[in-house]
Amino acid sequence: MKTPVMKVPNKELIPSRAAKRAHFDAASIYPILDEAFYCTVSYVFENRPFSIPTAFVRYEDRIYIHGSVGSHFIREIEKGIPVCISITLMDALVIAKSAFSHNVNYRSVVIFAQAIKIESEEDKTAAFEWLTNKTVPDSWDYLRPVTKSEIRKTTVLAFELDQASAKIRTGMPNDEAEDKELPIWSGIIPLETRRLTALPDESSIHMELPAHLMDKTIDR
Ligand SMILES: Cc1cc2nc3c(=O)[nH]c(=O)nc-3n(C[C@H](O)[C@H](O)[C@H](O)COP(=O)(O)OP(=O)(O)OC[C@H]3O[C@@H](n4cnc5c(N)ncnc54)[C@H](O)[C@@H]3O)c2cc1C
Numbered sequence: 136m137k138t139p140v141m142k143v144p145n146k147e148l149i150p151s152r153a154a155k156r157a158h159f160d161a162a163s164i165y166p167i168l169d170e171a172f173y174c175t176v177s178y179v180f181e182n183r184p185f186s187i188p189t190a191f192v193r194y195e196d197r198i199y200i201h202g203s204v205g206s207h208f209i210r211e212i213e214k215g216i217p218v219c220i221s222i223t224l225m226d227a228l229v230i231a232k233s234a235f236s237h238n239v240n241y242r243s244v245v246i247f248a249q250a251i252k253i254e255s256e257e258d259k260t261a262a263f264e265w266l267t268n269k270t271v272p273d274s275w276d277y278l279r280p281v282t283k284s285e286i287r288k289t290t291v292l293a294f295e296l297d298q299a300s301a302k303i304r305t306g307m308p309n310d311e312a313e314d315k316e317l318p319i320w321s322g323i324i325p326l327e328t329r330r331l332t333a334l335p336d337e338s339s340i341h342m343e344l345p346a347h348l349m350d351k352t353i354d355r
Contacts, residue, residue, distance in 0.1 A: 147247065148245070148247070148298065149300070150300075150302060153304075156302045156303055157300055157301070157302050158300070158301040158302070158303060159299070159300055161196075163301045164296065164299050167222060167224060167243070167244050168193040168198060168244060169193055169269070170242075171191075171223075171224055172190065172270065172328075173188050173190050173191065174188070174191045174200070174220050174221065174222045175189075175220065175221050175222075176188075176189060176200065176208070176212065176219075176220050177218060177219045177220070178212050178216055178217070185208065185211075187208045189202065189208075190266060190270070191220075192265045192266040192269045193296070194261075194262070194265045196296050196297070197251075197293045197294060197296060198220070198293070198296065199253070199262040199265065199266065199291060199292070199293050199294075200291075200292050200294075201259075201263070201290060201291045201292070202289065203288065203290070204287075204288055204289065212250045212292065213250050213252050214250075215249045215251075216250075217247065217248075218249065218294070219245065219246070219247055220244075220245070220246040221244065221245050221246075222243060222244045222246075223241060223242075224241060224328075225239055225240075225241050225326050226240040226241060226242065226305070226325065226327075227239065227240035227323040227324060227325045227326055228324040228326065229304075229307070229308050229323050230308065230320065230321055230322055230323065231308035231309070231314075231321050232310045232314045232315070232319040232321045233310065233311065236308055236309060236310050236311065236314070237308070238304065238308060238309075240304050240323065241302075241303070241304055242302075242303045243301065243302050244301045244302075245299065245300050246296060246298065247299075248294035248295055248298060249294070250293070251294070251295070252290065252292055253291040253292065253293055256283065256286055258291070259289070259291045260281060262291045263286070263289075271347065272347060273347035274347055277347060307321075307323060308322070308323075332350075
């Protein structure tokens with residue numbers, strides 16, 4: 136497996152601010168990708184920037200997105216134009232003693248890449264399986280199998296992860312030295328994304344909840 140380990144990362148991947156929070160290795164980048172439900176794909180079309188949120192899955196050293204063959208967004212980026220993809224997880228609100236020292240704890244990734252169109256039915260189906268099982272673990276085999284028509288009507292695009300950076304902030308506020316003794320509360324308010332109890336629609340009211348849909352709180 137190739138990994139986006141860049142001992143000397145390209146200049147455009149290095150943040151000018153708080154560069155010590157930047158990481159370029161798979162061990163930092165992949166867990167963020169695997170926890171996030173969506174990414175935002177940015178590209179330029181006719182001199183206008185677009186930024187489109189969409190579901191994705193990482194498999195080995197690529198991420199995969201999909202969309203209708205009629206989607207303007209998909210049809211534009213499948214040409215292989217340069218795109219920038221960002222992913223953000225918010226872990227805490229950082230409450231400092233002054234407004235300007237407030238912050239957030241986060242894990243984010245920025246990827247520069249160009250789409251690779253996945254052509255074969257088999258490879259497209261695999262990407263759907265990875266995405267489905269990422270979103271709802273163990274659900275692919277439970278569901279009605281996908282049809283050839285569904286696959287034909289959907290474009291699947293892959294992006295290599297060899298031009299990616301992560302930025303991670305953890306810990307408590309960094310108050311100014313002269314503020315540290317002020318009688319103002321400071322600390323963090325943790326945030327989390329949790330799955331709550333599943334609610335059946337009308338067709339499922341009398342069914343038992345399948346085991347794979349029970350309590351899937353994301354643990355970190
Ligand atoms: C939830 C959240 C809130 C934030 N709030 C603020 C804010 O209020 N003000 C502020 O200035 N900054 C904020 N940031 C940080 C912001 O994302 C940039 O990292 C920061 O502005 C530094 O920009 P720069 O000019 O150093 O980087 P740039 O020079 O613009 O970026 C250079 C390269 O560094 C890498 N990079 C930069 N930022 C990130 C990142 N976040 N994740 C992964 N790779 C990155 C990319 O590869 C990028 O191409 C926030 C980040 C998050 C996730």
